[in-house]
Amino acid sequence: MLSVDALQKRLGDFAMRDVSFDVAEGDYFVLLGASGVGKTVLLETLAGLVVPDGGRIVLDGADITATRIQKRRMALVYQDQALFPHMSVKRNIAYGLPGSSWSRRRAHETVEALAATVGASGLLHRHPGTLSGGEAQRVALARALATQPRCLLLDEPLAFLDARARGRMRGLLRALNRQGHTMVHVTHDYEEALSLASHVGIMENGRVVQTGTPTEVFHHPKSEFVAQFVGIRNFFHGTLEPTPEDGIHRFITHGLALHIATNAQPGPGSLILRSEDITLSQTRTDMSAQNSFLGTVVDIAPSARGVEVIIDIGVEVAALVTERAVEHFHLHCGQKIWAGFKATAARFIEE
Template sequence: MIRIDRLNVRLPGFSLKSVDLCVEQGEFFCLLGPTGAGKTLILESVAGVVTIAGGRIVVSGCDVTGLPPEGRGVGIVYQDCALFPHLSVGRNIDFGLRYHRRSIPAGRAMCRDLIDRLGLASLLDRSVTTLSGGEKQRVALARALATAPTVLLLDEPLSSLDPCFREEIRDLFRSLHRETGLTVLMVTHDFTDAHSLAQRVAILNDGHVEQVGTVEEVFRRPLTAFVADFVGMKNVLPVRVENGIPFIGDLALAMPGRKGHFRHAAIRPEHIHLLPAGSDAMSNGSFTGRITTISNQGFFAELTVDAAGVIFKTVMLTSSLVVMDLRQGAAVSLQIDPADIHLI
């Protein structure tokens, strides 16, 4: 497990601000957030490769705050793999053994098992400069695991890979985690990684944690406007409440029983459905508006609609757009199920 208590790191122009985080034993945990939010800095703080200004880091029950990187029981895989170009694949994999207490024979036995499991046996004498992106990531993973760490840290390990390799390595991470029970902390900006690998996630923003929870909790029930926008709720709109009724601009939301002091309404674009204005299928509580832009993305189109001065973003299949003959400037009805409106 990993426990981070009030972690502070100060760099010129940026700092981590009293970050608290707990990753359970055997959990696959993802750190998400925009570029520059501090995700990699948290990873490097756990690994011991940056100097922290305050706080405590516990790994597998041991306070490692003052320990050097090789004494923390942590393996790390970077986005660019960080392999040694002057060493062969085999020498890259067993490089870290000399800095750990594990005996060389036991370590080499572990390496042989990893080499077989990761399909690297035929590559051992090759220069790492001749490898594909997927092969390099497998070598970097073998090197990180060769010292038998209790925690594996992954820093955007899939972002530089071609799509054909990305799913291969994602499947590899999934199977290794299932087979070994390793505690994994992964930095990523890809929602697919979070949905397919993580049990829980944390969303970072400007050096602090905005929300922690299961993937479903964070993506379906964001706690802040920032998290809602980050996880794809493209419609994050200011709300005011009058006599218990939430309003977006002059549009009243038909949401009986939803009481509270709300500041924003968040709606995913796919939850806003368009019909030609005056359609027989129009329901109570629907809004009328006019299409202001259409961006064709191939199989689907992104649209913006102006409804009484409120701009909504939605998506629909291109085929449906053609069938309904919806064009820029067309009058439409916006259908939104109240259950799909998330009040913050």
């Protein structure tokens, strides 16, 4: 649906060199990049607020690179929302309603419906200055949806929210996506990507260096940069079981039961585990680690921070070990070895 091809823009010190990616209808596309790689400029370019030096933007088969901002139907939600401070929430949302043919009553009903969609019905008569971060973000979403966009462009929508508001906002974004809205979301936070994305792209040096599903990108980073940046090699989708024993939950993924300590609500979600938290041993050890699995070494790859050993324990997990450990265990592919981690090392992200 949206296709970005070799987009370029030079702005002072910053340069977007060659940005290309595709987003399919109904996708939730998360672009991950460190702060200052030009994610906001990219969104503004897609929205038409910034004119690119080169490249093409194609939406629904039509080249919109030179299309006027007002005709693009790409709604941008800024990180700080950029609500109109002199208008009520209601007028903010109504601002983008298309066409003057709308009757007052129609407009009123539409605004109410949009406010209900984002959970801002009680805020209509407030002014933006009085809203919390999460409320302002929801109003900004409603205002963007009023334009009936083909695509929502989100600039770090969870950045300024506290943990609770963040959880609710994630739920809202996911719900909007399920309703069929195509999303392009930029962030520096891989957890956002994990919990929301159907596809992710990694930005480095003004380029998109890898795109794919989260599994493809996170489990098989194409470059050292991607591996470093995504930071996390081990993540699994699954379900957190409801009944904890002594605060320890069971997390079920691919038929495996992992023990994790968390206060999170039970239900579907992702488990993330840093590769440096996984220990290897030749025998089943009786340590504090509750999770011990016998697996097979399937890959050994040196990396900038040590040696990455991939072990298949039913799912593939990556363990980061030292050169000395590799020598000590005489590690080689096909070898049977125990992999373990503490229940407190795993982190669960609710869906």
